[in-house]
Amino acid sequence: MIVELFTIPAVILIAGAFMLPLLPRQARGTAFILFPTIALGVLWMLPEGSLLQATLANYELHLLTVDALSRIFGTIFALITIVGGIYALHMKELGQQASALAYAGGALGVTFAGDFFTLIVYWEIMAVTSSYLIWARRTERSDKAGMRYILVHALGGGLLLSGVLLHLSEGGSLLLGPLAPEHTLSSTLMLTGVAINSAIPPLHAWLADAYPKATITGAVFMCALTTKSAVYVLIRLFPGWDILIWAGLTMAVWGTIYALLANDIREILAYSIISQIGYMVTGIGIGTEMALNGAAAHAFSHILYKSLLFMGAGAVMYATGKNKLSELGGFAKKMPLVVILYIIGGLAISGAPLFNGFISKSMIISAVGDAHMETATIILLLASIGTFLHTGLKLPYFTWFGPAKSEFTVDQVPVNMKIAMGIAAFFCVLFGVFPSLLYTYLPYPVEYHPYTAYHLVEMTQILIFGFIGFWFLKDKLNTAPNISLDLDWFYRRPARLVRTVFVRFPDRVFAAAEDIVLKAAQGISRISRNPRKYFYSGDTDASGRPVKTDDFTAPIHAAMAFILLGFILMALFVLV
Amino acid sequence: MKKWHWILLGILTVISLIVEFTMVEHHGDHWWSHIPAFYIILGLVGSAVLIFLSLWLGKLILLRDEDYYDR
Incomplete structure (x- = not known):
């Protein structure tokens, strides 16, 4: 049994996380890569x-x-853990290494779980271990963001668990499988729990709140694992749920608008995740074989180019110590390789032909078109233009090419970071040029050809004229140092009020009650010192002797000794 | 953007238009399938709409100072 457990990919990684501390410091980085390779x-x-x-x-x-x-x-989770491990080779912090490995183990566990209980265990492992990747940044903001992150995910896990328990009590199966598209209480609870992890509005704000505040290497794992394992669970449990179509379209547009406004480079990328997950969720909502294939393929592609983009943003932060468009600019020549690799990711996410975004995104859009949902098709195409605008153009332009907006030095980026980016970029191009490498392994048989004249014309024209639109309007884009409010406002801004109502007010009530009780107890104890005193009106008793008021008097000593004796006698009697 | 960048984009556009009018027979059955060069219009109008929509929403309600949550 013990040996068999190690055929579970998740267990290999989690065991690896426990073994890392036992290894010498220098060997840990290599070992980190070894475990996902074995898995x-x-x-x-x-x-x-x-x-x-x-x-x-x-x-x-x-x-x-x-x-x-x-x-x-599972393949893409393990692959990206290897790439992330290479990216983090220079980082020697044990806590981050171990938690990233356990986190990836959690994602793999979710992927290969056959029943709800196993799923939930791994689900919670992911929530806890990923929180550490935020806290490890050790700034005041990341401390608070990590706390919000783990609270939101605790809520999500709780909702999922209560949905599952209700589902079981209704006689549902413990095995994971498609749920009938009926909005019962149990299915709604489960869907809400999973929707939190897949960042479906209005439950998405944690993502853009937390990811920009994570560590440089931690964000690479986070952008790949949490939302995509939730997408996997959506495909598994909720294929063909109509509500997901509209949820997905909302996500696609929401992410686009916010990414266009954002100033922090990793916040742009975080909102762009929401927009990209929107495509997958829409595909899952449509639920045809082609749409589900598209969702799975897009998740696969997305993990590759999104982690490439996060690695590029991380390289900028590593080299300059800055992460805001309002402070960067004008140093493309100092890190040409990183810029080129980032742009490969940018073209891939925008769906440019020959890159892997093209072969998966067009699949979902075609599936939506085949379902004769014309508004939805146009919305997804618009979101696709938006993706090109913010991730493909705005971010690289204002980070590297536009005029420098502050003074900063550009340090060398470690070689291992560039190698990791190169590997991710290689896969982005590989699957873009040879889509059948991916299509062969999709869950359903594929009869889809992305490289038709129609699709090529469509994407070429959209991208060229999206670029022209950007070029003439780029000075209007927001690059001022500000933030945009999202729905996390509802739990961040009123926090003070909530604290007053739920913490300070009860605190004061309890304090007052405690005061009253203590005073009453004091009063009672004062009275009980010498009750006899209250039978006399003055300081002397009837015979004129003074009454002792501040100590036990003899009769009470005697009474107590008598009671004690009684107890001892009774005890002896019972025992003997 | 140097001059040859714009020329390259122009050439690509012309190629895409030639391909659209000669090789693409099946236009799909959407309402926009019969509008020539629809995706050029979509690219241009779409990018402008998105940029202005985001700016408008930003000004209207979303954008705040960086220390908004710290105050």
Whole structure:
């Protein structure tokens, strides 16, 4: 049994997280890469089906269930953990290394879980370990953001768990499988829990709040794992739920608008995640085989180019110590390789032909078109223009090419960071040029060809004229040092009021009550010192002797000794 | 943007238009399928609409000073 447990990819990574502290400091970075590599090899050797069961109370748990969908997600999670590990090779902080490894283990666990309980365990592991990647930045802002992050995810996990328990009590199956699209209480609770992790508005604000405040290397793992494992669960449980179509379209536009406004470079990328997840969620809502294939393929592509983009932004922060468009600019020549690799990611996310965004995004848009949802198609195309505007143009232009807006020095970026970016960029191009490499492994058979004349014309024209639009309007874009309010306002701004109502006010009430009780107790104890005193009106008793008022008097001593004696006698009597 | 950048974009646009009018037979069955060079219009108008929409929303309600939450 113990040996079999190590065929679970998640267990390999989590065990790795526990082994890291035992290794010498210099070997940890290499070991970090070794574990996901082993997991990647193992998950490709596993046959399909439920491979490992365990019993918990009356329930049979399916610890390791493999099918095409879980394999494709598992592959990309393991792959990006390797890439992220290379990117973080120069970073020697044990806490971050161990928690990133356990975090990736959690994502792999979610992917290969066969039942709800196993899923929830890994789900919570992800929430806890990823929070540390925010706290590890050790600034006051990241401390607070990490606390908000873990609270939101605790809520999400709680909702999911209560949905699952309700589902089981209604006689539902413990096995993961598509739920009937009925809005019962249990399914709504589960959907809300998963929606928090997949950042569906109005539950999305944690993402753009937390990711920009995470550590440079931590954000690379975060942008790849949490939302995409939630997308996996959505594909698994909620395919074809109509509500997801509109949720996805809202996300696509919402993310675009905010990314166009944002000033922090990683906030732009964070909002762009929301916009990209919108495509996947829309595809899941449509629920046809092609749409689900598209969602899975887009998640795969997205992880590659989004982590490439986050690595590029991280390289900028590493080299300059700055992360705001309002302070950067004019140093493209000092890090040409990073700029080129970033732009590959930017073109990939914008859906430019020959890059991997093109082969997956067009699949979802085609599936939406096939469902004759014309408004939805136009909205997704608009979001696609927006993606090009903020991630493909605004961010690189104002970061590297536009005029410098403050004084800063540009340090060398470690080689391992560039190598990791190069690997991610290589895969972005590889899958873009040879889409069948990805299509072969999608959950359903694919009869889709992205490289048709129509699609090429469509994307070429959109991108060229999107660029022209940007070029003439770029000076109007917001690059002032400010922030935009999102729905996290509702739990950040009124925090003071909430604290007053729920913390300070009860605190004061309790303090007052305590005061009253203590005073009453004091009064009572004063009276009880010598009750006899209250039978006399003055300081002397009837015979003229003074009454002692500040000590026990003899009769009470005698009474107490008598009571004690009684107890001892009774005890002896009972015992003997 | 140097001059040859613009020329390159122009050439690409012309190629895409030639391809659109000669090779693309199946235009799909959307309402926009019969508008020639629809995606050029979409690219241009779409980018302008998004930029102005975001600016308008930003001015209207969203944008605040950086220390908004710290105050």
